[in-house]
Amino acid sequence: MTRKRLDSLLLGTAAVIVFVFSVFPVYWMINTSLQPNNQIRTVVPNFVPANFTLRNYETVLFDTTRSDFMPALGNSLMVTISTVAIALVFAFLASLAVTRFRFRSRKGFILAILIIQMIPAEAMIVSTYRVLDSWSLLNTIAGLTLVYVATVLPFTIWTLRGFVNGIPIDLEEAAMIDGCSRTGAFWKITFPLLAPGLVATGVFGFIQAWNEFLLALVVNSRPEMMTLPVWLRTFQVATGTTNWAAIMAGSTLMAIPVVIFFLVVQGRMTGGLVSGAVKG
Amino acid sequence: MSTHSPALEVAPGGADGSRQVAPVPPEPPRPVHRRRRSARMAPMVLLIPASLVLIVVIGYPLLQLVIMSFQEFGREQVFGKPAPFVGLDNYVRVLTDSQFWAVLGRSVAFAAVNVVVTMLIGTLIALLLTRLNKGFKLLVSVGLLLAWAMPALTAVIVWGWMFDTQYGVVNYVLGMITGQDLHGNSWLSNPLSFFLVATIIITWQSVPFVAFTIYAGLTQVPDEVLEAAQLDGANGPKRFFLVTFPYLRSIFLVVTVLQVIWDLRVFTQIYALQGIGGIREQTSTLGVYIYQTSLGTGDYGAGGAIAVIMVVIMMAISLYYVRQSIKDEEL
Numbered sequence: 315m316t317r318k319r320l321d322s323l324l325l326g327t328a329a330v331i332v333f334v335f336s337v338f339p340v341y342w343m344i345n346t347s348l349q350p351n352n353q354i355r356t357v358v359p360n361f362v363p364a365n366f367t368l369r370n371y372e373t374v375l376f377d378t379t380r381s382d383f384m385p386a387l388g389n390s391l392m393v394t395i396s397t398v399a400i401a402l403v404f405a406f407l408a409s410l411a412v413t414r415f416r417f418r419s420r421k422g423f424i425l426a427i428l429i430i431q432m433i434p435a436e437a438m439i440v441s442t443y444r445v446l447d448s449w450s451l452l453n454t455i456a457g458l459t460l461v462y463v464a465t466v467l468p469f470t471i472w473t474l475r476g477f478v479n480g481i482p483i484d485l486e487e488a489a490m491i492d493g494c495s496r497t498g499a500f501w502k503i504t505f506p507l508l509a510p511g512l513v514a515t516g517v518f519g520f521i522q523a524w525n526e527f528l529l530a531l532v533v534n535s536r537p538e539m540m541t542l543p544v545w546l547r548t549f550q551v552a553t554g555t556t557n558w559a560a561i562m563a564g565s566t567l568m569a570i571p572v573v574i575f576f577l578v579v580q581g582r583m584t585g586g587l588v589s590g591a592v593k594g
Numbered sequence: 595m596s597t598h599s600p601a602l603e604v605a606p607g608g609a610d611g612s613r614q615v616a617p618v619p620p621e622p623p624r625p626v627h628r629r630r631r632s633a634r635m636a637p638m639v640l641l642i643p644a645s646l647v648l649i650v651v652i653g654y655p656l657l658q659l660v661i662m663s664f665q666e667f668g669r670e671q672v673f674g675k676p677a678p679f680v681g682l683d684n685y686v687r688v689l690t691d692s693q694f695w696a697v698l699g700r701s702v703a704f705a706a707v708n709v710v711v712t713m714l715i716g717t718l719i720a721l722l723l724t725r726l727n728k729g730f731k732l733l734v735s736v737g738l739l740l741a742w743a744m745p746a747l748t749a750v751i752v753w754g755w756m757f758d759t760q761y762g763v764v765n766y767v768l769g770m771i772t773g774q775d776l777h778g779n780s781w782l783s784n785p786l787s788f789f790l791v792a793t794i795i796i797t798w799q800s801v802p803f804v805a806f807t808i809y810a811g812l813t814q815v816p817d818e819v820l821e822a823a824q825l826d827g828a829n830g831p832k833r834f835f836l837v838t839f840p841y842l843r844s845i846f847l848v849v850t851v852l853q854v855i856w857d858l859r860v861f862t863q864i865y866a867l868q869g870i871g872g873i874r875e876q877t878s879t880l881g882v883y884i885y886q887t888s889l890g891t892g893d894y895g896a897g898g899a900i901a902v903i904m905v906v907i908m909m910a911i912s913l914y915y916v917r918q919s920i921k922d923e924e925l
Binding site for chain 2: 546565
């Protein structure tokens, strides 16, 4: 039986190592953000906040001379929310078309969606910049939203398509036999069943748009039009060697909504990603 | 001996712990045939908004990109000077530039190392999850989820602070372990340790996806088969390579292809790390190089040519993934 003991000891140790390695950076971010900046610049780091303070959060949130957090938060919220709303409506319509109807270019459309998803944004930055520039959409909420809608659409359509497919059409047909119109049957029967799918897909879109860095960096470069990731990077470069505590406070603030949303939908993440994938 | 999870158990979730497998059982759609003309037009109308956005924001710029890659296109052209066509000049210039090949080689090598490390650690953690009891399983799952949920840019900046030259916790801890004074040891100024840090960051964020996906697959391997193999005297590694792996072959392939795609495309991590303290010329990967050539140097023609080359490479790699997605889902 000692063999078994040893086994479980080893497994437990491995589990703890994985846990510590995964969590430590998150812990360190929060730990640093809760200490006065001069306290973190010591030879022996404080592994718990020795002089607990919320000053760094105050600096990031309200010291407008040093941090543009609030305007960036506003931009991020506007872009992200509009992106999710528009992408959901458009993707919903498209997913209905490809699931509830048979038509000639149906397969072609789905194939195109999968292929478009694989075009790297890194390659598209310059032409996207130029096209938006020619429409005077650089440094606007509308321009960045438009780009983001296109970025999240393929994944959103693909995922929603799966959800609609999962709702048997028999239910609609039964309602139609009972005297519902086709549209009525859809709204009364299928749509409510689709709600969780819409929420999950919407949250994926939210996370992607909220985290997106490259396109925001290129398209909305003016300080007053920055989104949170671009702000965080600018803030880090500007104060990098002098105020890591404030940078960690900013990082924490930016990560909170994503982590919460992520935990809400994570269960659907793996399946969704394996079939039709986008990484933020 | 360990007890295997029942075949139908799904991977650990966060709150309710029961929704890790694919959300939607692929069920072939049963289309409704309608002879009326309005019904024939309906799907086309439904597709208009999405198609329009994709054509305007992806299709049109893609066309522009290809055209630009055949033009002489510098800063003057951005401000309205007409761009003359120069045939394959940009491509010749890029392909004969040793800097381009260095960047390409660096990107491929970096992606290769990251994919191997991520897949290896991810698989090991997935196997570990199958043998842990409930409490430890929850502990590991929560940790992995936190790492996975962190925004990429936030992650880079936090790790950048941990590897800080002066006050970084990594220098301190390593110094304690090795007994040397590592205070002032710079991680990012040397390209090799720069990429070590980048690999740690990327692995840290990619392993959870790999681990959860493979774990979800592992729980689908029938217990009877594994038990039979065990009775026949196959040891752990043998059982994994001869029984489990063949079952999960397609999951492994899809996950690997996705990792290759993601790691070849890497931008945020490298770009942000360079901002914290790397040497650009020695650490740029393909995505960052396109950014620098185009927006930094102003050579949009060459940047376009590199971008087209990158699209072609990515498309070639994605082919497998696209084919697999279609096969799995039975359009």
